Amino acid sequence: MAKKKQQDALSSEEKIKEAARKVFMEKGYAATRTRDIAEAAGMNLALLNYYFRSKEKLFELVMQEKLSSFFGLMLPILQDPASSLDDKMHTIADRYISMLMANPDLPLFVLNAMRNAPKKFAAMLKGADHLLQSAFAQQLKERNPDVAPEQLFINMMSLCIFPFAMRPGLEVISPEIGATFNALMEERKKLVPKWMRAMLKVK
Amino acid sequence: MAKKKQQDALSSEEKIKEAARKVFMEKGYAATRTRDIAEAAGMNLALLNYYFRSKEKLFELVMQEKLSSFFGLMLPILQDPASSLDDKMHTIADRYISMLMANPDLPLFVLNAMRNAPKKFAAMLKGADHLLQSAFAQQLKERNPDVAPEQLFINMMSLCIFPFAMRPGLEVISPEIGATFNALMEERKKLVPKWMRAMLKVK
DNA sequence: TTCTAAATTAATCATTTGATTAAAAAATTT
DNA sequence: AAATTTTTTAATCAAATGATTAATTTAGAA
Structure with missing residues (x-):
């Protein structure tokens, strides 16, 4: 009843x-x-x-959900002391690319949300450890003490996320990208960790 | 008079x-x-x-300018048969990072413009050669025939541009990034070409 | 079954927005 | 200097927008 x-x-x-x-x-x-x-x-x-x-309240609800789903995937992986650096890179690439293939509008939405409401975003991540205190950052530092871990983190995010945000532009510059976008992204699940490993060797 | x-x-x-x-x-x-x-x-x-x-006409004018300045930098470099691949990578990294340090709002503006007005964007690039016909793509293919040139192009753009679009988020995840963002970006002018070379060796 | 609470509806409201208007001021031409 | 054109101004407009209202319908409780 x-x-x-x-x-x-x-x-x-x-x-x-x-x-x-x-x-x-x-x-x-x-x-x-x-x-x-x-x-x-x-x-x-x-x-x-x-x-x-209000419209605003409704938007905040949606924004909160989307930010959570975007970052909820990342932060636990970064902070897990039990998995290796290679596991982490592999998992992040695999999961992010899969998620974004299913939600191609998410990157741009999240980028706009972070820019327009940085305080709300910061409040959302209140409890999370900072990047430099994460297992990921430690592992990066051990692997290559010459390059700031932030740089490699930025690279990881860039390679996984940016193609989706830039897709309309990429499709104009290269129709081939438009025709095979999903295949390219599937391929990147394997290639991003490899590229990351190659970059980790750079001084 | x-x-x-x-x-x-x-x-x-x-x-x-x-x-x-x-x-x-x-x-x-x-x-x-x-x-x-x-x-x-x-x-x-x-x-x-x-x-x-109208407001719309005014916006289109601004949008045209901004898209021109964003892509105007890239396309000639990609199409120049006289410069080496290493030169190209170096020049793109240097010029894009410098330009974006002076115009940090540009990436997000351009990403939104491409998404909201893809036709206008396509019309703007009407005369430009397609990526796969560029000297850059040829040079990428020669250096590494195993990986699609589109992938390496995407990486190049990702590494140069995404950090600027993601800056508000990066600053929350890692206050250290916020504090030293410009230094990190300056460093990337040198590192991005190096990373690209390392990635070019990946099969 | 009746009463009460919750959900739904269509109309209306108060404010905002891009755009227009007519008059005045400034600049230019004759 | 007068006439004409261009620029600027402040007021106003018509339409759009988020929000509210009151009536009706539906669902749940007694």
């Missing part, structure tokens, strides 16, 4: 959330109208305020 | 353009109001339409 009502309520709320995820990812915050979300959800416009109070 | 008038007219027009560059780069198109630009320019709001007809 009570359960049935709960499901119905979640269902409308969930429909709006679902639509909000889709439209905010596509258009960003400012270019998204509450009417767009209502239409995408097939729901009445007033329900956005009824369930979520 | 006629010259003096010309300078005055350019001066008001240029003030508005200048302000538009600043505000559009900072807020993007949708979140920028024409009033923001007018205020930033210290000009009357109606002048935006008087000189540029």
Whole structure:
């Protein structure tokens, strides 16, 4: 009885959330109208305020989810003392590329969110260890004491994420990239760790 | 006489353009109001339409400029048959990193522009040779026939550009990156070509 | 079954936004 | 110097936007 009502309520709320995820990812915050979300959800416009109070609150909810899914994948891997550096690089490349192949709009959304709401982002990561205190950074330093671990971390992120953010541009510069993008990304799951190892040898 | 008038007219027009560059780069198109630009320019709001007809036209002008400056740097280098692969990598790293240090908002602006207006972007690059026909791609292929030249091109762009787009996030994950960002980027001018050479050896 | 609470609807609101207008001021031309 | 053109101004407009409202419907509790 009570359960049935709960499901119905979640269902409308969930429909709006679902639509909000889709439209905010596509258009960003400012270019998204509450009417767009209502239409995408097939729901009445007033329900956005009824369930979520404001466009802004709804956006923050979506933003929090997306930032969590983006960084939630990374931080535990970086901090795990039990896995080797090679395991970490392999796991990060594999998981990030897979996730981004399924969510190609995520990088740009996250980049915009970090730029527009750095405080909220910082608050989200409040508990996380800093990079330089992670097992990953230690392992990088051991492997190559001549290059700052931050540099190699930046490289790892760059090689996994940037192709997705730059895809529209890449497709224009090279139609071949457009035609085979997914195959290129699959290949990179194997190549990124190899490239990382090669770079780790550079002084 | 006629010259003096010309300078005055350019001066008001240029003030508005200048302000538009600043505000559009900072807020993007949708979140920028024409009033923001007018205020930033210290000009009357109606002048935006008087000189540029619409917010959209003004934005396109700024977008064209920014895309030109972003890609204008790259394409000639890629297409130059006279310079070696090492020269190219060195020049791209040096020039891109320098330019982006002076224009840190550019990457995100360009990424958003490419995503939101891919047709305009494609029209802009109309005359340019495709990547696979460039001297750069040929040279990559000669150096390493086992890896698609597109992959190495993507890496080159990733290593030079992504750190700037990701800077707000990097600064939260690692305060050390925030404190020494410019030094890290200067260092990368030398390291990126080295990393590229190391990656070129990977099969 | 009746009453109450929650969810939904369509209309409306108050504010904001890009754009227009008409008048005045400034610059240029005759 | 007068006439004409261009630039600037402040007010206004028409449409759009996030949010609110009141009525109705649906669901749940007694």
